[in-house]
Amino acid sequence: MVRLGERFLRNKGLYLGDHGYSPDVGTIHRSNEGIIRFYHYTREERLESVFDKDSGLFARLKVDVCPTPPEEFIGCFMVEGFLEPLPKWLTDSPYFGDLGIEMVRKYIGNVLLEVNVPIELMELYVADYAHNLEAKHFSFRGSMPLNLGYDCSTGKEVTQAYVNSYIPVHEYQNRHIAPVMQALRKGQGIAIPREYIGIASQQPLK
Numbered sequence: 748m749v750r751l752g753e754r755f756l757r758n759k760g761l762y763l764g765d766h767g768y769s770p771d772v773g774t775i776h777r778s779n780e781g782i783i784r785f786y787h788y789t790r791e792e793r794l795e796s797v798f799d800k801d802s803g804l805f806a807r808l809k810v811d812v813c814p815t816p817p818e819e820f821i822g823c824f825m826v827e828g829f830l831e832p833l834p835k836w837l838t839d840s841p842y843f844g845d846l847g848i849e850m851v852r853k854y855i856g857n858v859l860l861e862v863n864v865p866i867e868l869m870e871l872y873v874a875d876y877a878h879n880l881e882a883k884h885f886s887f888r889g890s891m892p893l894n895l896g897y898d899c900s901t902g903k904e905v906t907q908a909y910v911n912s913y914i915p916v917h918e919y920q921n922r923h924i925a926p927v928m929q930a931l932r933k934g935q936g937i938a939i940p941r942e943y944i945g946i947a948s949q950q951p952l953k
Contacts, residue, residue, distance in 0.1 A: 772835055813907040861945050861947040870932070
């Protein structure tokens with residue numbers, strides 16, 4: 748029997764929501780002027796460096812860490828964010844429960860930043876973090892709720908499926924089950940300049 752995960756390992760641009768899974772309710776916030784709004788958690792001690800002159804959110808996470816990266820992502824680094832201040836999939840996922848928010852608190856931080864950036868300024872994508880969460884749920888809680896059949900021993904397969912799930916922001920159809928925003932740039936450096944970043948008016952984790 749062919750495992751369902753093979754589709755996501757071999758093909759780009761697929762939605763888990765089109766294969767029997769319940770998508771998250773989060774949508775893209777885009778103004779009539781083409782401004783995309785999304786949210787990014789950080790730690791208190793990092794705020795000064797974010798808002799320093801000529802600074803912002805630094806892209807230090809490599810995109811092309813999967814075995815077969817799409818050509819357009821080779822050499823790219825990213826900054827991750829959320830479509831909403833506190834997405835439902837973080838706290839009450841039908842598949843992963845509250846594992847998402849546990850990861851945010853443990854590894855990312857509790858200070859919420861709001862980003863408002865012109866869509867033409869940078870490469871923005873929406874990816875489905877559920878592929879990574881499948882492996883993390885196995886590591887932390889001993890099961891793989893999506894039953895995609897991934898080999899989670901090395902992380903290579905879930906990373907491949909994750910990178911394959913990148914959808915350009917203007918094409919996203921609200922069908923990911925754990926959507927995250929990705930701001931990409933070639934090489935490490937400032938992906939989102941400070942003039943597009945502010946402290947969010949609501950702080951769900953403080």
